[in-house]
Amino acid sequence: MVNWLKDAVFYEIYPQSFYDTNADGIGDIPGITQKLGYVQGLGCNALWLNPCFDSPFKDAGYDVRDYKKVAPRYGTNEDLKALFAAAHARGMHVLLDLVPGHTSEEHAWFKASSAPEKNDLSGRYIWTDSWIENGDGMPFIAGEAARCGTYVLNFFKCQPALNYGYGRCRRPWQQPITGPDAMATRDAIWDVMRFWLDAGCDGFRVDMADSLVKNDTPQKRYTCAVWRDLSARLKRHAPEAVMVSEWNHPAQSLKAGFDMDFMLDWQGNGYSWLVRNYDGATEGVPKNIGKAYFCKDSTTDITKFLDDWLPSYEASRKHGLYCLITGNHDTLRISAGLDEAERRLAFATLFTLPGAPFLYYGDEIGMRYQNLPTKEGGYNRTGSRTPMQWDQSANLGFSAAPAEKLYLPVDPAPDAPTVAAQEDDPGSLLGTVRSILAFRHSRPALAADAPFAVEYAEKGRRAFAWRRGRGRGALLCAVNPAGTACDVPLASLPHRMEPVFRLGGEPTVKNAAITLPPQSFAVFALD
Ligand code: GLC
Numbered sequence: 001m002v003n004w005l006k007d008a009v010f011y012e013i014y015p016q017s018f019y020d021t022n023a024d025g026i027g028d029i030p031g032i033t034q035k036l037g038y039v040q041g042l043g044c045n046a047l048w049l050n051p052c053f054d055s056p057f058k059d060a061g062y063d064v065r066d067y068k069k070v071a072p073r074y075g076t077n078e079d080l081k082a083l084f085a086a087a088h089a090r091g092m093h094v095l096l097d098l099v100p101g102h103t104s105e106e107h108a109w110f111k112a113s114s115a116p117e118k119n120d121l122s123g124r125y126i127w128t129d130s131w132i133e134n135g136d137g138m139p140f141i142a143g144e145a146a147r148c149g150t151y152v153l154n155f156f157k158c159q160p161a162l163n164y165g166y167g168r169c170r171r172p173w174q175q176p177i178t179g180p181d182a183m184a185t186r187d188a189i190w191d192v193m194r195f196w197l198d199a200g201c202d203g204f205r206v207d208m209a210d211s212l213v214k215n216d217t218p219q220k221r222y223t224c225a226v227w228r229d230l231s232a233r234l235k236r237h238a239p240e241a242v243m244v245s246e247w248n249h250p251a252q253s254l255k256a257g258f259d260m261d262f263m264l265d266w267q268g269n270g271y272s273w274l275v276r277n278y279d280g281a282t283e284g285v286p287k288n289i290g291k292a293y294f295c296k297d298s299t300t301d302i303t304k305f306l307d308d309w310l311p312s313y314e315a316s317r318k319h320g321l322y323c324l325i326t327g328n329h330d331t332l333r334i335s336a337g338l339d340e341a342e343r344r345l346a347f348a349t350l351f352t353l354p355g356a357p358f359l360y361y362g363d364e365i366g367m368r369y370q371n372l373p374t375k376e377g378g379y380n381r382t383g384s385r386t387p388m389q390w391d392q393s394a395n396l397g398f399s400a401a402p403a404e405k406l407y408l409p410v411d412p413a414p415d416a417p418t419v420a421a422q423e424d425d426p427g428s429l430l431g432t433v434r435s436i437l438a439f440r441h442s443r444p445a446l447a448a449d450a451p452f453a454v455e456y457a458e459k460g461r462r463a464f465a466w467r468r469g470r471g472r473g474a475l476l477c478a479v480n481p482a483g484t485a486c487d488v489p490l491a492s493l494p495h496r497m498e499p500v501f502r503l504g505g506e507p508t509v510k511n512a513a514i515t516l517p518p519q520s521f522a523v524f525a526l527d
């Protein structure tokens with residue numbers, strides 16, 4: 001594994017909502033550069049930027065019109081290169097968002113591909129061979145193009161699927177992954193990757209990474225083959241660069257060459273039981289709140305999470321990292337389901353489990369989910385994408401533009417949390433996040449790839465304890481999310497029972513058990 005990943009903690013930035021430096025109401029790249037000190041001060045040493053490329057923004061930039069050009073609303077390519085340089089000067093790394101599965105329908109490749117005359121780009125997207133043909137199980141668009149064919153979509157209507165070929169070809173218009181057009185698409189996306197690596201980026205978060213090859217096997221054999229090729233090219237060209245996949249299947253993605261995969265908050269999976277557990281992930285209003293593991297009055301135990309996470313972690317740990325998130329631009333904010341006391345324990349746990357954690361901008365100060373009409377294809381995701389709240393000045397310090405010109409409104413609540421209000425208070429949520437991350441960086445046993453073992457997890461019991469590291473420096477972490485004290489029975493107790501880190505009350509030790517006070521987290525040295 002690339003060395004810098006071992007100690008990496010990522011901060012996800014939605015560029016339109018982070019910091020506006022030219023008073024046009026929208027966040028920009030120079031704004032991110034200006035705030036690097038803040039991000040580093042949190043304990044985050046790496047960034048993931050959501051797409052910042054030229055786009056008609058029908059899906060907030062996940063509909064790329066020009067892969068090699070920064071969207072003018074965020075600045076210029078030179079601004080982005082300056083951000084890479086400023087980050088590197090601080091020892092930080094920057095991942096861009098690569099959207100390889102589709103482009104905007106306004107991309108020049110798609111325009112050429114739509115032409116009735118055959119040309120070099122006719123096969124860049126997945127086209128059927130007749131205006132009346134269906135997409136063989138994939139969503140498709142008919143009647144739009146001069147070309148006599150229909151085309152397959154990867155996500156929204158504005159996002160035609162790039163052609164990486166088919167696992168099993170059933171129709172004459174389907175090519176194998178080694179077909180000439182599919183190979184040309186692969187080369188074209190590699191050309192985009194190389195362009196940004198050469199400009200100084202440190203790798204990519206890869207959008208819908210599992211979606212490339214159609215009619216794939218359940219094990220995604222053909223999509224994995226494409227990624228093995230692309231990741232090998234990346235490692236040859238830039239050995240220190242990394243990729244994290246939006247896939248949620250590390251046994252597939254990491255073996256296909258990704259350095260990291262995300263555990264996503266899929267409805268009803270172990271992760272949503274941990275910190276979200278809302279039904280109706282596609283609706284604006286979260287329901288079923290109160291049953292997540294970290295909810296004080298929940299009856300959920302940690303096995304709901306472990307039953308899902310542990311087998312995937314075990315199956316993939318030798319190949320890379322399975323990463324936990326506080327949230328992202330597609331999820332409801334973590335504050336929608338957990339109150340502040342609950343979130344402190346959730347953060348402490350997420351930041352001490354294996355993998356490189358990803359902190360979504362604003363979660364560290366407790367930004368709230370806003371009920372807003374959809375913006376740029378956001379739908380219920382829009383409420384998690386509002387401007388960062390810096391201080392009490394106009395627009396909460398995000399922008400000097402008139403409020404009605406902002407990309408999205410800022411939180412109108414009189415007690416909207418801000419960085420300035422928490423900055424100097426070690427007891428604030430921001431202060432807590434900083435102290436957990438500082439502790440993490442100070443302990444090699446908490447490195448992303450350091451050993452992990454469950455020490456205590458029982459059905460019907462609320463406490464959870466796990467070990468990190470091995471031998472000298474090994475640590476025992478324990479959390480009790482419940483409103484009452486809980487025992488953690490342990491066969492072998494640490495010699496030194498003073499916690500080396502804790503949130504909440506002081507734990508006590510007696511009769512081969514650690515008693516954790518209500519809503520507390522503690523770490524003990526095991527050597
Ligand atoms: C991913 C992105 C999401 C986007 C979709 C289509 O899931 O995270 O925001 O809408 O892909 O690109």
Ligand code: CA
Pocket residue numbers: 019020021022023024025026027028073
């Ligand atoms: Ca701006």
